[in-house]
Amino acid sequence: MSASIGWHGTVTHLHITPRAFLPMQPQEAIELVAGEGIVGDRYRIGTETGFYSEKPEEGRQVTLFEAEVLDAILRDYKMEILPEEHRRNVTTSGVPLNHLVGQRFRLGNCVVEATRLSIPCRHIEEILGKPVFDPLVHRSGLNCKILEGGTLRVGDPIRPL
Amino acid sequence: MARHIELCVAEARPAGPGILRVTLRDPDGWPLPRVRPGAHLDLHVPGLGPRAYSLCGDPAVQDAWTVAVKREAESRGGSAWVHGLRPGDAVAASMPRCTFPLAEGAVRHVMIAGGIGVTPFLAMAPVLERAGADWTLHVLHRGALPCPEDLAPWLESGRAVAHDTAVTPRPALEALLGAYHPGLQAYCCGPVAMIEGFEATTAAWPSGTARAEHFVPPILPPDPSARAYTLSLASSGASAEVPAGGSMLVALRAMGAKVDASCEGGICGACKIRWLEGAPIHRDRVLTPQERETHLMACVAGCASERLVLDA
Numbered sequence: 001m002s003a004s005i006g007w008h009g010t011v012t013h014l015h016i017t018p019r020a021f022l023p024m025q026p027q028e029a030i031e032l033v034a035g036e037g038i039v040g041d042r043y044r045i046g047t048e049t050g051f052y053s054e055k056p057e058e059g060r061q062v063t064l065f066e067a068e069v070l071d072a073i074l075r076d077y078k079m080e081i082l083p084e085e086h087r088r089n090v091t092t093s094g095v096p097l098n099h100l101v102g103q104r105f106r107l108g109n110c111v112v113e114a115t116r117l118s119i120p121c122r123h124i125e126e127i128l129g130k131p132v133f134d135p136l137v138h139r140s141g142l143n144c145k146i147l148e149g150g151t152l153r154v155g156d157p158i159r160p161l
Numbered sequence: 162m163a164r165h166i167e168l169c170v171a172e173a174r175p176a177g178p179g180i181l182r183v184t185l186r187d188p189d190g191w192p193l194p195r196v197r198p199g200a201h202l203d204l205h206v207p208g209l210g211p212r213a214y215s216l217c218g219d220p221a222v223q224d225a226w227t228v229a230v231k232r233e234a235e236s237r238g239g240s241a242w243v244h245g246l247r248p249g250d251a252v253a254a255s256m257p258r259c260t261f262p263l264a265e266g267a268v269r270h271v272m273i274a275g276g277i278g279v280t281p282f283l284a285m286a287p288v289l290e291r292a293g294a295d296w297t298l299h300v301l302h303r304g305a306l307p308c309p310e311d312l313a314p315w316l317e318s319g320r321a322v323a324h325d326t327a328v329t330p331r332p333a334l335e336a337l338l339g340a341y342h343p344g345l346q347a348y349c350c351g352p353v354a355m356i357e358g359f360e361a362t363t364a365a366w367p368s369g370t371a372r373a374e375h376f377v378p379p380i381l382p383p384d385p386s387a388r389a390y391t392l393s394l395a396s397s398g399a400s401a402e403v404p405a406g407g408s409m410l411v412a413l414r415a416m417g418a419k420v421d422a423s424c425e426g427g428i429c430g431a432c433k434i435r436w437l438e439g440a441p442i443h444r445d446r447v448l449t450p451q452e453r454e455t456h457l458m459a460c461v462a463g464c465a466s467e468r469l470v471l472d473a
Contacts, residue, residue, distance in 0.1 A: 021166045021256055023192050023223075051164065055421075121424040126256050127194055133426050137446070 009095030009158040011108065012067050013083040016041040020051040021127060024084040027154075032110045034149040037061040038089060051123050058145050059115025062107070063088040065141035066097050073135040081135075085128055088118065088141045095158050097142040104147065108156030111148035118143050165205060165253040166193070170246050171225065177307040180277060181244050182229045184218070185252060192223040198285040199261035199374070202226060204243070205253040212239030215280035215350070215374070216257060217311065219287045226257075229308050231277040261350070261374040263288065268344035270296040273337060273359060275351020276307055281374055282350065283311045286320065296320060299337045301351070303327045334362045341366045350374040390464040394418060394473050395437055403464070410459045418473050420459055427461035434459050439469035 015024035019042055030038050037044030043053065043060045052060070065088035070081050083091045090107065100114045120136035168185040176182035187193060198220050203211035218227035230243040246252070261281055263270070270289060272282045282298050289296045298321040306312060306323055315321035324332050338347050341363075347370065349359035356373045363371030387406040393399070394416060403412045410432060413420045422432040427445030436457050442465050445458035459471075 018189065018191055019167055019187070020164070021194055022187060023194060025192070049167075054164075119424060119428060120426070122426045123424075129195075129197070129259075133424075133428075137428065 007094060007096055007160070010093045011090055011152060011154055011156045011158060012093045013091035014152065014154055015084050015087075015089055015091075017087075018042055019049045020053075024087055026084060029151050029153040030089065032062060032107075032112075032146045032149040032152055034146045035061070036149075037146070041089065057115075057143070059113075059143040061146045062090060062112060062144050063118055063141055064090045064092050064095070064097055064107075064144065065118075066095065066139070067091050067093045069136075069139045069141075072139070073132075077135045079130065079132070079135060081128075081130070081132060085124075085130075085132075086136075086141065087124055087127075090152070092158055098139070100142060104161050106157075106159050106161055107144075108152040108158070109148075109150045110146060110152055111161065112144040112146055114142050114144050116143050117141070165255060168226070168252045168254055170248050170250040170252060173246050173248060176229050176311070177309055178305040179232045180229050180307055181232070181246070182217075182227060182308065182311075183243060183246055185226045185228070185254070186224060188251075190224055193226055194256060195223065196220050196226070196257045196284075197259040198263055198288045199281045200257040200259035200284070201261075201281070202228060202257045203255035204228070204239070205255070206239050206242045209238045209242070211255060212237075212242075214243075215261075215284070217280040217283040217308065220284055221287065221291075226254075229277065229280050229283075229311075231307070261348070261372060264346040264369070264372070266344075267346035267370075268295060270294060270346050270348065271338055272296070272298045273334065273347070273349040273351070273355070274298065274300045275349075275355040276302050278349075278351035278355070278374070279307050279312070280350070282348070283308060285348075286315055290320070297322065299324060299332070301326060301331065301355070334358055338362060341370065345370065347371040348373070387463055388465070390439075390466065391468045392416075392464075393468060393470045395470055396473060406463075408460070409457075409462055409464075413459055413471075413473065420473070422460055425460040427458050430458070432459040433457075435472035437470045437472050439464055440466035441469060 014027040014030050017024045042050035065086045073079055104113045118141035120133050120140045125133050169188045171186045172184040201213045201215045203213050206212050214228040216226055217229050230240050232240045232244045274282050279300050301324045304327045312321055389405045390403055392401050392403050392412050399416050401412045401416050420432050428447050430447045433456050441457045442463035443453050444461040
């Protein structure tokens, strides 16, 4: 049985930033381009200006992060991390991201394929000035490539294919 | 290509004797990373490398960073380069770091600035004022005032006091700081001689209640349990001395070894390297006990022996 059966989630926040180090800014909607990335984001393939852009990666076109992890870190570490601070593009609710590696699923009207788990990095600590590295271990989100693009909005559903 | 922050000079204008005040923005006006009052910024000077300058703008302004740089006759080239900047020029910078923070919980802040050492306090002043703090800034200068426009409102309100040592005797630091009492926090930024005098004056104060910012960031104390060792590369025979608490990754890069690295925190596995001789200290969380018998993570590993040989 697929691990993806039995969940139905929602987009709670959307964020992009045009260049490395700059703060992620909230968006009501973002434009996903198949095979490339997000319009205006630093990791769109072809116009990459991200911190890790010198290491090309197909699966970094759009990144996701569970809102539930923010709650868990507050519970476990008494540390508040805001949705714009985890530096992934899409904050989700009700989606078991860690179970979706290798799977395709629907993100609003778009279709993405998860390539690997995101890993935390010291770069985020440098930007935030918060010791977020340890709290993010094993729950730092999901990297995906975009198979079918389109407009993604806050509140859009996320569901298995 | 993106391991730095791309900035653009928005404004460059004189701000006192030999001082240029430079305002930097994102090329598209995007907000910049938040900074703490007292932080400094490394500007990447072409051909010279990073040079640190205190940010002197209000940290609440999120789309601009400002530095005020005095052209030094003994400059290693950094201040001369800054003084050549013009609006529209591109500048690369590192993420600001704060080694000179405001003391949380202090009930009175007394700041001593020597000349261009006023810059970090210009960033602290609006933060303290908005917080309703009790604070005083003493600016010791000889002749024309540094950053007069930035200081003007604070001089007018009495928060800042200028001491022109060209016309009046240099005030005693003891008199400016007053006697220590619980809740008092002292700060100093200026030439070495001034900082030495400040440290002597506050030597008996409780730890942490007197903070000084050198123009060059101080070297962090090493981990007491770490030791220095010789790092050798089997392929080339090259070797380098790694100081106690020093980074193996930095040493490898300095030797020209091509080492991949990503998280630099011992978890992503990017800088995994085979070791051949010695006694590495493993601090990663990615290698299994079996893997550690042959490999290490260069970003976090140390060494317990005098020499460590890597298969690199």
